Each structure stands twice: as structure tokens, then as C-alpha cells.
Amino acid sequence: MSDNHSPIASNDTADVKAKPLHFIQQIIRKDLEQGVHSKIATRFPPEPNGYLHIGHAKSICLNFGMAEEFGGICNLRFDDTNPEKENEEFVNSIMEDVKWLGFQWDGKVKYTSDYFDQLYAWAIHLIKNGLAFVCDLNAEQMREYRGTLVEPGKNSPYRERTVEENLALFEKMRAGEFEEGSCSLRAKIDMSSPNINLRDPIIYRIKKAHHHQTGDKWCIYPSYDFAHGQSDAIEGITHSICTLEFEDHKPLYDWFIQHLPVPAIPRQYEFARLNINYAVTSKRKLKQLVDEGYVDGWNDPRMPTISGMRRRGFTPASLRNFCERIGVTRSDGVVDVGMLEFCVRDDLDKNAPRAMCVLRPLKVTLTNYPADKVEILTVHNHPNRDDLGDRAIPFTHTVFIEQEDFREEANKKYKRLVLGKRVRLRGAYVIEADEAIKDATGNIIEIRARIIEGTLGKDPEDGVKPKGVIHWVSATQHLDCEVRLYDRLFNDEAPDAGGKNFLDAMNPNNLEILQGCKAEISLGNSIVGNNFQFERQGYFCLDSKYSTVEKPVFNRTISLKDSFGKEEQE
């Protein structure tokens, strides 16, 4: 990069086009260049009311990514203004997910609730300036007064209370003297604004709920609008990045900043949230899948949650790369899951050691191989990475191959084992099938075959090369295991599109559990967090929830790209 002395290097950099900056990067670069800020600060502000999903990963990568890229800081701030829906379990899972993705927040974890005292004082400031009032309208009345999208609202009958009266009433609210829903504190802005957010929005409401951070200290809680911008200001956030649906809130965000003695002026910028087809990314719907038992918890490997994907075998690098590739814009769109799948395969192909595991075993007896002989073969852990080393595999008289890798007869396109034909056993011998033994119902239960002498690491001397290579495992020295094959949770490309119930779109075959799978013994050393490619099958990892030493359980993260399977279907 800094090699200015090499003409080759400089030619290279001239030839390689730099990735264009997205609009947030352009804004930040300009702010830095023009001295609007000397150092930027962002924040990732999740509400701890659920687990993080792939959509949050985009926001995390953006916020932490900007801080990293431009030498600034990024805070993790829990937006905890609604104690009824939030809890510590969610707080902990969110911290874990952010760290797992590879990001570190600046200093201590922040909570909006850290600022409740300040926010309360600012509410009083607003009241004293005649900019907020206690309103006794109930929820239903409030709705009537609010007007509609096409009609202005009308002023609350309580709007003109005196400052003294409001101060006294708000203090009583805080002291718990009123019932929930009986009154609220509202900003006094404009009931006729075409922007409904400006029609005297509620800034404090009564909730006699225990808060996971502040306990029972408060029975009134600030609204999102009253808390977010001011929290940004307190933390010195320069670029407050959020999703598009908050754009209508920006005038209100700015209104509070303008009318309160805040220590800094943060700016809000909006980008399009991530949508992925064949999936739902709504905390409400994900929660429903969990609560109603459609999946095995928030971290079910089929869930698009960060924790589910982690358990499934996705890597932080693959997720970060995905977020990098999809870009950051202001136009809503739906990213094809194929893009995500490409990113996992790409990372795992480059980095996952290879191993062999037979999912649906078919016994092969090598009739010309001594029954008691065991050869320890050495095979590479990766076809193009010597640094990943080699491993030992026992070769024996009987082996297992995949049921689908044998056919009694087949056309020339079939490159596996066929009766009377040859195939290469990966890293071992070329074998030739002589006989298929069947049970009473005609199912093939065993193959009798011969090894072709001298084919270890070499082609047959008679010049008859096998057409293909298949994976195998010793029938006498292997590891019995369970393998779980996941398919997409939904068959519908847009399960949560308007009008339909997303549960109706669920794929009934989204999980296939295979028992009695035969893995090579080296896999017995694997630990949770390791990723493997089971050759010719896909990428797998140990399941963190169900795997035990006695009975390993492997999750298929993603299959290998399969041009043969696609061709067969046609």
C-alpha cells in the first residue's frame, strides 16, 4: 500500500478501481475535510426487546464500520425506554452478538436509562419555557384529537395550563400519583402540522413497571423521540444513523435539540433497512416463531438472527462481507439470499478444513483387500492451502459410500460408481464395482467391489481412468453422528408481504435430521466454532446445543454449489 517506490505497485493501484463510497461515507468524509467535525462518533442503539438479526448486522457494520474507517468511536447504547418489553437476557445476547461480529464499542456500554435524570430535567426545562404540558386526554381521546393523515388535529383542552400547574402535575406524575394512561407530558408544537410527529407528541408517559436497569426508581418513562436525540447529544454523537422510517421524526429530533440546552448538535441520517427474500426480519414475527414453538429458540439455526446464524455455522467474516457487498443506500430493496449464501461459501471455501462424512451410508466390501488390513492414508486438509496441513485416515476392507453415489446403470454423465465401472475413492484407491447385493424388497444393501492395485495417488496402469471421485469413510473405524440439514424456513419469497399470514408460508421440510451418519474419526476432535467442509456435501459445524461427546451433532451451514443436482432436475 505504501510502496511508492515500485512502479508495478503504483500501476496496480491505478488499474484497480477503488470501491465507490456510499452516501454516508461521502457525508462523513466531507464533514471531516471541511472541519465540521475533527473526529466522528456513531452509535448502535438497539432496544433490548429481542435478539439481533441480519438486518441489525447491517446497521452494526455501518455504525461501527464508519467509526473504524474514519478513526472515530462507536457506542453501544441500549435504547431502554420501554421496560415492559425489555429485559436483561436481550441485553446480554446483543452484547454477545456485537462482539462476535468482531466489533468493540467505545468505553462502557451505554443505556438511555443512564440519562433519565437529565431527560427529566430537560422535560421540566420545556415546561418552564411553555413548550410542554401535562395532558389528561386518554389514549382514545388523544387519537381523536390527533386528526388523520389528511386532516389537521385539534388542540388538547389541557394545552393552555399554566407553567406552575404543569410543573406540579408533572411532579405528581413522577411521584406515582396518577394511574397509567390517565395523563402524559406532551411537547407543545403544532396540532395542524402535516407531519403527525409534530402534533404535540407525547414525551413522557406513566408506566408503573420495573426497569431492568433502573429498578423501581421511575414510574414515568421518556418516549423514543424525547430520548434519542438528546442521548446522542449527551454522548457527542456526530452522525446518528438510523433507518428510513425515522425520517419523519427528524424534524422532531431537531426540535428538541434546538429547544434544549444540549451539549452538542448531532445530525440524523437515514438509510434503507435490509430486507432478504425467503425470510422475515421483524422482531415481532421472529418472536412469534419462538414463542409459538415453530423454531427451537431465538438461536435456532434456521433463524435469521445473529445467534441463529452463528449456531448454523456462519462466520463473522461472511456476515461482514455480506454487509459490505449489499451497500448502503436510501432505496428499499430485497436482497437475494443467494448473495448471503455466496458470502458464506466464499469464506468457508477459503478457510474451512475438509473432512469426509457419509450421510446416507451404503456398505462397500473390497473383496481383494485383506480383511484385517488397515492402511493409514495421508490426505490434505485443503486442496489449495498447504498451511492447513494433512490428516490421517484409515483405509479398510469395508467402507461406506453415499447411497446416491452408486447406480446399477447410468448414462455417461453420471460420474460416480456404476456396476462394472470405476470410481476414485477420495485420497485412496480407484475401485471397480462387481456386484450389488439386495435385500428381500430389492433395496441395495451392499456393494462388492475391488480396489485397482497401484492406484494410490496414481491413475490405473491400464489407462482406464475413473470418471469421478467420491467420498467415503471406513466401515470399521469411523465416528457415528447425527447430521441436521436445514432448508429455508419459508417457501414464499416474501413471507411477510401485505395481506398474508407469514406462518402459512413456512416450509414444512425446513429441517431433516439424519441419524447414523458416518464421519471420519478426525472429526471427533472438533469443537463448537470449528467449520468444516464435508467433501462434496457442504459446510458443517458442531451444534452448540445438542452435540455431545458421545453423540456429535453436525449442522449443515450451507450446501456446496451443485451444478449436477440442478442438471438432474431438468
Add this chain to the structure above:
RNA sequence: AGGGGCGUCGCCAAGUGGUAAGGCAGCGGGUUUUGAUCCCGCCAUUCGUAGGUUCGAGUCCUUCCGCCCCUGCCA
């Protein structure tokens, strides 16, 4: 009396008045002891629409069309 956004290849996405990047998917071909990877090639005479301005428009102006968000004491 409505307001705020967004429309560039099947999908994502550059483009910031000078003659349509890139990635995913797809399709051909090559290498291969993984039907994987890798490599090579193909894949938008046109940017929602219709006008206008200009020597020149995806970029500027106007018209219309389509989609998304907003009427929680959720965030």
C-alpha cells in the same frame, strides 16, 4: 390538507451534464483426485413515463406512473 422518501440488467449497486463500473444470479468454455474452488468469455444502444433545456441528459426542469413510510401513552 396531507406529509416524507425511492425508482439504473432477474437481485444488489456505481454514476454528482461528456457518451451506462462492479458484485450476485444465469449462460458458454478451460483446469481439477470435491459435479466444489479457480480461470476465461457472454450478459443494459439504455437508466419508471412523457415532454423540455443543452453541442451533449441516467444526471437539470416539468408531467404523469409505480412502490415504501407516517394517524402506538412501540422503537
